Amino acid sequence: MSTGKAIDVVKRRGDRPTESFDRDKLHRSIHAACLSVRSADGAALEAASRVCDVVIIWCEARSEVTSDDIRRQAAKALTVFHPEAAYFYQHHRMIM
Amino acid sequence: MDSTLILIAILALAALVHASFQLSVSVLTLMSGHAIGSRTSHLRLLRITSGFIFGVFITTLLVVSFFTYCFLSFSKLLDARLVWVLLAGLMISLGIAVWLFYYRRSDGTALWIPRGMARFLANRAKKTTHASEGFSLGSTSVFAELIFTAVPAAAAAYSLITLPLPLQLGGVFVYTFVATAPLFVVYLLIGGGHRLSSIQRWRETNKRFLQFAAGSALLILGFFMYAYEVIGMFPVEGM
Numbered sequence: 001m002s003t004g005k006a007i008d009v010v011k012r013r014g015d016r017p018t019e020s021f022d023r024d025k026l027h028r029s030i031h032a033a034c035l036s037v038r039s040a041d042g043a044a045l046e047a048a049s050r051v052c053d054v055v056i057i058w059c060e061a062r063s064e065v066t067s068d069d070i071r072r073q074a075a076k077a078l079t080v081f082h083p084e085a086a087y088f089y090q091h092h093r094m095i096m
Numbered sequence: 097m098d099s100t101l102i103l104i105a106i107l108a109l110a111a112l113v114h115a116s117f118q119l120s121v122s123v124l125t126l127m128s129g130h131a132i133g134s135r136t137s138h139l140r141l142l143r144i145t146s147g148f149i150f151g152v153f154i155t156t157l158l159v160v161s162f163f164t165y166c167f168l169s170f171s172k173l174l175d176a177r178l179v180w181v182l183l184a185g186l187m188i189s190l191g192i193a194v195w196l197f198y199y200r201r202s203d204g205t206a207l208w209i210p211r212g213m214a215r216f217l218a219n220r221a222k223k224t225t226h227a228s229e230g231f232s233l234g235s236t237s238v239f240a241e242l243i244f245t246a247v248p249a250a251a252a253a254y255s256l257i258t259l260p261l262p263l264q265l266g267g268v269f270v271y272t273f274v275a276t277a278p279l280f281v282v283y284l285l286i287g288g289g290h291r292l293s294s295i296q297r298w299r300e301t302n303k304r305f306l307q308f309a310a311g312s313a314l315l316i317l318g319f320f321m322y323a324y325e326v327i328g329m330f331p332v333e334g335m
Contacts, residue, residue, distance in 0.1 A: 032133030037293045041135075088293045092129060094204020095296065096122035096214050 007059045010066045021059060021070075027052050030074060033089035034082055047081040100263070102324050103255040107267050109317045110248040110255070111274035116310040119207055119217075119241040120152050121299070123233060124282050127221040129292050136225070142287055147227030149279045151234025156249075157272045159238065163253030164268065171257060177326055179254060184322040186247045191314030194244065198307045205299050213240050245275075248314070251321065 007021040027048045034044030054077035059065055071089075078086035127148060131141045167174070200206040207214070217240060220233050238245075249271075256267045285295055299306075 032130075035135060036129040036133040037291045038132065038289065084291060084293045087297065088129065091204050091296060091300070092126065093218075094202060094206050095126045096119060096205065096207055096209070096217065 007062065008064045009070065010064060018064075021056075021065070023052050023056065026055060026070065026074060030078060030085075030089065033078070033092070034085040036092075037082075037084045037088050039082060039085060043082070044085075047078065047085065050081050051077040100259065103259055104263075104267075106255045106317065106321060107252045107271055108274070109313065109320070110252040111271045113248045113310060113313045113317060114156075114245050114252075114271070114275035115277050116306060116313065117241055117244050118205065118278075118299070118303075118306065119209065119244075120234065120237045120276075121278055121282055122205055122207065123217050123221055123237045124148055124279055125292055125296055125299075126218060127224050127230065127233065128286050130222045131224070132292070140225075143227045144224055144230040145283050145286060147230030148224075148234040149276065149283055151231035152238055152279055153234075153272055153276050154231075155235040155238040156245075156275050157268060159242070159245075160249050160253055160256075160268050160271055163250045164256050164264070167250075167254050167257045180321055180325040183247065183251045183254060184318045184326060187251060187314050187318030187321065190244065190247050191311045191318060193311075194307060194314060195311035198244075198310065199303050203300070205296070205303055209240055209243070248317070251317065 008018045009021050010018050030048035030051045031044050034047050035041070039047070051074050055070060055073050058073050059070070075086050075090045078089055124145060128141065128145060131144055136144070167179075197208045200208060217233070217237060220229070220236070224230050224233055252267070252271050256264045259267060282295060286292070
C-alpha cells in the first residue's frame with residue numbers, strides 16, 4: 001500500500017527541514033527493530049509491511065504529521081504484530 | 097583489622113561501585129541493537145562488542161593507573177588525612193547526587209549525562225561496524241562516565257599507593273576486571289543469543305534498585321573511608 005497524496009513530515013524538534021513521508025524508510029526502521037530482537041527475516045518483513053500499512057492509513061487523514069507521531073503510531077501498530085520489537089523500537093532512543 | 101585489608105576493602109568496594117554505573121552497558125546494548133538490526137554476522141557482532149569491551153577495559157586501566165601515578169608523584173606534598181577527607185566528602189556528595197539524579201525521570205534508562213554527549217555516543221554506536229571503532233567508542237564511553245566514576249577510581253588509586261608493589265599491580269587489574277564485569281555479562285548474553293529487548297527490559301525494571309544500590313554503596317564507602325582513614329575510629333592493632 002502507498003500513500004495516495006503527499007504527506008509532509010515535520011522532523012523532531014523542528015531543527016531539520018520538513019520532508020515527504022517515505023514508506024521505505026519506515027519499513028527499514030521497523031524491519032531493523034524486529035531483527036534487533038532476533039526475529040526471523042520473513043517475520044520481520046511481514047511485521048514491517050503490516051505496520052507501514054497501518055501508519056499510512058492513519059496518515060491519510062492528515063496533511064502534515066511529525067516524525068514523533070509516525071514513531072508513536074508505528075510503535076502502537078507494532079505492539080500488535082511483534083510486542084518484543086515494539087518495546088525495543090519505542091525505547092531505543094531512551095537507552096542512554 | 098589490618099591496614100592492608102582495609103585498603104583492599106576500599107579498593108574492592110570502589111570497584112563494585114564503578115561496576116554499578118551503567119553508561120558503558122547502555123552504549124553496548126545500543127551498539128549491539130544496531131549491529132543485529134543491520135544484519136551484521138554473528139562473528140562480526142562479537143568482534144565489535146569485544147573491541148568495545150577491550151576499549152573500556154584498557155581506558156579504565158589507564159584512568160586508574162593515571163590517578164595512581166599522580167598520587168604517587170605528589171604523595172610527599174599531600175597530607176594523607178586531607179586527601180582522605182576530600183575523597184570521603186566527594187564520595188558522600190556523589191552518593192547523594194546518584195540517589196537523586198542518576199537516571200532521568202522518564203521511561204527507559206536515560207542517564208544524567210550531557211545530552212550532546214549522549215547523542216554523540218548514540219550516533220557513533222549506530223555507525224560502528226569495525227572492532228577498532230568499537231574500541232574507540234568503548235574508550236569514549238569511559239571518559240563520558242568520568243563524572244560518576246572519577247571519585248571511586250581516585251579512592252582506589254589512593255588505596256593502591258600504600259600497598260606493596262605486587263599488590264599495586266594486581267589491585268589495578270582486579271579493580272578494572274570488577275569495574276568492567278557487567279560488560280562481560282552483557283557480552284555473554286548477546287553472544288549466547290539472548291534478546292536485547294529482555295536485557296533492556298531487565299535494566300529498566302531494576303534501574304531504581306541499581307540507582308539506590310550505587311548511591312548507598314558510595315555513601316557507605318565514604319563513611320567507611322572517613323571512619324578508618326580520617327578519624328581512625330578503629331585503630332590498627334599494635335599501633
